[in-house]
Amino acid sequence: MGDNEAMVSGECTAAPERMVTTGSQEPAAIFVARFDRTPYTGQLLRNSRGACPVRMWIKDPIAIFAERAGRGVVVDDGRIVELVPFGAEPAARVDQVFDASRHVVVPGLINTHHHMLQTLTRAHPAALNKELFPWLDVLFPIWAKHLNPDNFRLATRLALTELLMSGCTAASDHQYLYTPGLEEAMDIQAEEAAALGLRITLTPALST
Ligand SMILES: [Zn+2]
Numbered sequence: 001m002g003d004n005e006a007m008v009s010g011e012c013t014a015a016p017e018r019m020v021t022t023g024s025q026e027p028a029a030i031f032v033a034r035f036d037r038t039p040y041t042g043q044l045l046r047n048s049r050g051a052c053p054v055r056m057w058i059k060d061p062i063a064i065f066a067e068r069a070g071r072g073v074v075v076d077d078g079r080i081v082e083l084v085p086f087g088a089e090p091a092a093r094v095d096q097v098f099d100a101s102r103h104v105v106v107p108g109l110i111n112t113h114h115h116m117l118q119t120l121t122r123a124h125p126a127a128l129n130k131e132l133f134p135w136l137d138v139l140f141p142i143w144a145k146h147l148n149p150d151n152f153r154l155a156t157r158l159a160l161t162e163l164l165m166s167g168c169t170a171a172s173d174h175q176y177l178y179t180p181g182l183e184e185a186m187d188i189q190a191e192e193a194a195a196l197g198l199r200i201t202l203t204p205a206l207s208t
Contacts, residue, residue: 054076054095054096055074055075055076055077055081055092055093055094055095055096056074056075056076056094056095056096056097056098057072057073057074057084057090057094057096057097057098058072058073058074058075058098058100058105059071059072059084059097059098059099059100059101060072060099060100060101061100061101061103061104061105062100062101062102062103062104063104063105064104064105064106065104065105065106065107066083066105067083068083068085069083069084069085070084070085070086071084071085071086071087071088071089072084072100072105073105074090074092074094106167108167108168108169108170109166109167109168109169109170110168110169110170110171111163111168111170111171111172112171112172113172113174114159114163114171114172114173114174115173115174115175115176116155116156116158116159116160116173116175116189117143117147117152117155117156117175117177118139118155119155119156119158119159119162120151120154120155120158121139121142121143124138124139124142126138127139143177143179144177144179147177147179147182148179148181148182149181149182149184149185149188152182152185152188153188153191153192156173156188156189156192156193157192157195157196159173160192160193160196160198160200161196163198164196164197164198168198169198169199170198170199170200170201171193171198171199171200171201172200172201172202172203173189173200173201173202173203174203175189175202175203175204176204178204185204186202186204189202190202
């Protein structure tokens with residue numbers, strides 16, 4: 001990772017029983033990006049609908065991707081309800097203050113092209129440093145022999161977690177392998193995305 005790569009950090013007082021994927025009109029999880037070398041330690045700010053459960057002032061960020069919000073934003077149930085300009089404080093009571101003085105606040109990033117199943121074999125020694133087709137020649141037999149619902153679920157979970165940790169709140173996966181036993185691959189991916197709170201577009205495509 002580069003020195004300026006965003007890290008996701010935050011706090012949440014609620015322990016949701018079950019996460020669900022939020023639709024495009026639903027409140028989004030709130031992410032606070034951290035521009036230093038601190039390892040990921042936090043959680044997403046969200047509740048069971050993917051939203052922050054309390055009225056929270058994300059206060060005094062280093063920078064924010066919004067106008068007239070120099071002192072941050074107030075979020076309530078996952079929605080930005082107030083911009084707080086320089087020299088001001090939130091108009092209404094807040095339940096919690098998140099000290100963003102070492103953070104920048106940005107919208108969630110969107111990854112539009114992923115092949116999450118490849119996560120498990122991306123460091124396979126036989127496939128390293130190869131052009132596309134030699135690389136596929138190595139990996140297709142491995143995938144055909146070993147891919148199953150359990151490790152496909154693990155690959156999806158790992159890929160989604162990596163996305164979250166780099167600030168992605170939405171993703172599209174291009175899943176193209178349906179070996180015997182993987183007929184329910186789309187359901188597995190939908191479940192994993194729901195559990196982690198990402199928005200996801202599932203594309204059962206061979207080539208994209
Ligand atoms: Zn591709």
